[in-house]
Amino acid sequence: MYFGGExxxxxxxxxxxxxxxxxxxxxxxxALRDRYEISEETKKVVMDYANKINYxxxxxxxxxxxxxxxxxxxxxxxxxxxxxxxxINGIESIAYDKGYHVIISQSHESFKLEKxxxxxxxxxxxxxxxxxxxxxxxxxxxLKELYAKGLPVVFFDRVPDDxxxxxxxxxxxxxxxxxxxxxxxxxxxxxxxxxxxxxxSNTKERLEGYKQALAAHAIPFRPELVKFCxxxxxxxxxxxxAVKELLPLKPEGIFIANDRLTTGYINAIKNTNPELAHQxxxxxxxxxxxxxxxxxxxxxxxxxxxxxxxxxxxxxIEMIEARRPVTEFQTRVLDTEIVRRENL
Amino acid sequence: MYFGGExxxxxxxxxxxxxxxxxxxxxxxxALRDRYEISEETKKVVMDYANKINYxxxxxxxxxxxxxxxxxxxxxxxxxxxxxxxxINGIESIAYDKGYHVIISQSHESFKLEKxxxxxxxxxxxxxxxxxxxxxxxxxxxLKELYAKGLPVVFFDRVPDDxxxxxxxxxxxxxxxxxxxxxxxxxxxxxxxxxxxxxxSNTKERLEGYKQALAAHAIPFRPELVKFCxxxxxxxxxxxxAVKELLPLKPEGIFIANDRLTTGYINAIKNTNPELAHQxxxxxxxxxxxxxxxxxxxxxxxxxxxxxxxxxxxxxIEMIEARRPVTEFQTRVLDTEIVRRENL
DNA sequence: CTGAAAGCGCTAACAC
DNA sequence: GTGTTAGCGCTTTCAG
Numbered sequence: 067m068y069f070g071g072e073x074x075x076x077x078x079x080x081x082x083x084x085x086x087x088x089x090x091x092x093x094x095x096x097a098l099r100d101r102y103e104i105s106e107e108t109k110k111v112v113m114d115y116a117n118k119i120n121y122x123x124x125x126x127x128x129x130x131x132x133x134x135x136x137x138x139x140x141x142x143x144x145x146x147x148x149x150x151x152x153x154i155n156g157i158e159s160i161a162y163d164k165g166y167h168v169i170i171s172q173s174h175e176s177f178k179l180e181k182x183x184x185x186x187x188x189x190x191x192x193x194x195x196x197x198x199x200x201x202x203x204x205x206x207x208x209l210k211e212l213y214a215k216g217l218p219v220v221f222f223d224r225v226p227d228d229x230x231x232x233x234x235x236x237x238x239x240x241x242x243x244x245x246x247x248x249x250x251x252x253x254x255x256x257x258x259x260x261x262x263x264x265x266x267s268n269t270k271e272r273l274e275g276y277k278q279a280l281a282a283h284a285i286p287f288r289p290e291l292v293k294f295c296x297x298x299x300x301x302x303x304x305x306x307x308a309v310k311e312l313l314p315l316k317p318e319g320i321f322i323a324n325d326r327l328t329t330g331y332i333n334a335i336k337n338t339n340p341e342l343a344h345q346x347x348x349x350x351x352x353x354x355x356x357x358x359x360x361x362x363x364x365x366x367x368x369x370x371x372x373x374x375x376x377x378x379x380x381x382x383i384e385m386i387e388a389r390r391p392v393t394e395f396q397t398r399v400l401d402t403e404i405v406r407r408e409n410l
Numbered sequence: 411m412y413f414g415g416e417x418x419x420x421x422x423x424x425x426x427x428x429x430x431x432x433x434x435x436x437x438x439x440x441a442l443r444d445r446y447e448i449s450e451e452t453k454k455v456v457m458d459y460a461n462k463i464n465y466x467x468x469x470x471x472x473x474x475x476x477x478x479x480x481x482x483x484x485x486x487x488x489x490x491x492x493x494x495x496x497x498i499n500g501i502e503s504i505a506y507d508k509g510y511h512v513i514i515s516q517s518h519e520s521f522k523l524e525k526x527x528x529x530x531x532x533x534x535x536x537x538x539x540x541x542x543x544x545x546x547x548x549x550x551x552x553l554k555e556l557y558a559k560g561l562p563v564v565f566f567d568r569v570p571d572d573x574x575x576x577x578x579x580x581x582x583x584x585x586x587x588x589x590x591x592x593x594x595x596x597x598x599x600x601x602x603x604x605x606x607x608x609x610x611s612n613t614k615e616r617l618e619g620y621k622q623a624l625a626a627h628a629i630p631f632r633p634e635l636v637k638f639c640x641x642x643x644x645x646x647x648x649x650x651x652a653v654k655e656l657l658p659l660k661p662e663g664i665f666i667a668n669d670r671l672t673t674g675y676i677n678a679i680k681n682t683n684p685e686l687a688h689q690x691x692x693x694x695x696x697x698x699x700x701x702x703x704x705x706x707x708x709x710x711x712x713x714x715x716x717x718x719x720x721x722x723x724x725x726x727i728e729m730i731e732a733r734r735p736v737t738e739f740q741t742r743v744l745d746t747e748i749v750r751r752e753n754l
Numbered sequence: 755c756t757g758a759a760a761g762c763g764c765t766a767a768c769a770c
Numbered sequence: 771g772t773g774t775t776a777g778c779g780c781t782t783t784c785a786g
Contacts, residue, residue, distance in 0.1 A: 077559075079763055090773045095765060103771060122533045126473045127763035130778050135470070145498065145514075151490035158516070167530060170489075170514050172502070186511060189421075189466045215421070332703050356698070359676050361705030423779055434757045439781060449755060471779035474762050 156375025241402035242275025254319035500719025585746030586619025598663035666694035
């Protein structure tokens with residue numbers, strides 16, 4: 067049944083069609099792409115024959131010739147994260163229609179892997195890159211180089227501030243404000259904040275929103291209530307340490323900055339201090355569609371992930387297909403949505 | 411800053427190196443690949459210069475020439491599913507080391523999308539394909555054609571029975587047996603079974619395990635207690651209908667066959683009959699690492715997803731690199747793991 | 755040990 | 771309208 071081994075497929079080529087029809091390859095090529103120079107009859111003959119033998123243009127050859135691949139690269143920290151998989155779905159929903167294919171790579175929150183993957187993608191002639199930075203990433207010079215060489219890049223979610231290009235983010239400070247204020251409204255005064263690596267753009271924005279909410283309600287900001295996890299909670303220890311340091315401060319509520327940390331926190335507190343799990347009220351960023359199954363329950367801030375993906379890919383395709391250098395860049399900020407849940 | 415538009419990158423080529431060093435491209439090519447014919451000194455000169463100018467071979471050109479791409483395609487129903495993202499991580503963990511890159515595509519449980527994506531990947535010269543069938547897929551003739559043309563294919567998780575190649579699956583009947591027996595051991599007699607499309611291999615195997623457990627404890631099998639969801643729970647209605655039909659039968663326990671259905675069921679029951687949510691004991695297949703946060707809690711059967719990915723990619727690479735047609739095929743069955751949780 | 759030349763499948767001047 | 775030709779960047783005979 068399987069005749070693999072050294073043998074590879076033998077797919078028909080332009081030449082085969084040309085030979086069979088007594089035409090030149092260029093005519094066939096043009097006919098297949100419906101160019102105006104070719105007569106209707108020839109087109110019909112060629113198309114029909116191509117269909118008959120189930121001809122498919124070799125995209126590799128086409129890429130080599132045209133110096134573009136009609137594929138775009140995506141880098142996220144991990145696809146197992148609901149936020150990112152929703153973004154990817156948004157990207158795909160548009161990319162397909164526009165004739166682009168999508169290649170997904172994971173950085174697993176590692177700078178090294180991120181760089182490796184980006185460079186691999188770039189060498190595979192992707193036409194553009196959509197990237198959310200890893201929590202380890204501080205040096206983006208490798209991206210700047212590729213960008214300077216002509217690779218269109220659009221950032222989303224975790225964006226650098228010293229890089230002039232399109233960016234797509236959620237309204238993080240607003241989301242954080244809402245979440246923190248929700249805790250305040252339910253009567254909490256000591257509100258902790260558990261968050262990602264300090265260097266990330268969205269960490270800063272969410273911290274800002276947290277501070278603003280405290281300020282708006284005349285609650286003094288206490289830095290010791292803020293705990294950063296440099297690896298975004300990928301390492302269990304950083305989370306455990308954070309929780310261990312937080313508990314003695316007797317927080318009444320906690321605002322958590324992302325998916326992985328939210329679930330990680332609940333896990334940690336249930337394992338170490340189950341009696342506290344239901345006492346410390348939680349509000350957190352998460353795009354999990356399972357939040358309402360959680361116990362303890364939590365108030366969640368959801369990012370418009372699908373739409374973020376759509377906006378990002380649209381901007382990227384615009385850049386790719388621009389006939390002249392792009393000089394005006396946008397930072398699109400999309401609103402988050404808060405779902406308030408009772409503290410059960 | 412960004413000089414894109416019509417301009418594309420100018421990456422150094424073999425020719426550039428050759429010209430700069432006064433060598434021929436063939437010598438440079440051989441030197442870079444460390445061939446024995448080339449003298450050590452020439453190699454060194456070439457390597458050093460290549461490093462200096464940060465030369466990267468153009469994989470597109472290489473693919474065109476060698477008729478292979480060192481990339482393998484993966485098709486899963488959705489990456490947002492923990493099981494699949496873990497499988498993908500397992501695949502990547504090996505693929506990278508062996509010099510292969512991985513292209514992920516989602517079928518979203520649609521046969522049409524599955525076929526489209528597979529054919530797209532095939533036309534992009536993937537060297538092999540790893541696939542878990544969509545719940546809609548019944549006709550695999552399109553895969554047989556590609557396979558016959560020489561595309562190595564390894565199935566995992568959801569496998570066809572009339573296709574001779576390597577397959578990697580979990581011990582589904584055992585997992586189902588364990589889950590069902592757990593419910594029996596906690597005193598349940600009326601045990602429902604909520605599962606995926608009837609045509610899928612793992613649906614059949616899990617149903618089998620469920621039946622065996624009932625039989626082993628002299629509980630008669632009642633077909634009306636088994637509900638299939640042809641779209642694997644992608645459509646909310648099919649799940650709601652199933653639950654609605656099940657409840658009048660007063661199940662005391664329910665064995666659920668996959669991730670999406672498990673979470674979907676809990677959602678549905680909480681929304682429609684919250685008082686029942688904690689009465690009907692749940693045991694289900696899931697690879698979510700959040701199960702222990704769920705309320706109601708459930709006993710879970712976990713598949714060795716990461717390992718399944720590793721085994722599958724290893725078998726695939728074996729096929730790809732085989733110097734002669736492969737004639738002996740394996741079906742590897744990996745054990746599941748049950749985590750018993752009290753019904754709270 | 756190194757070079758010249760052909761060719762992978764396709765597109766695009768440039769002829770006619 | 772259609773054909774001829776060159777060439778994208780690489781690997782690989784085949785000569786030397």
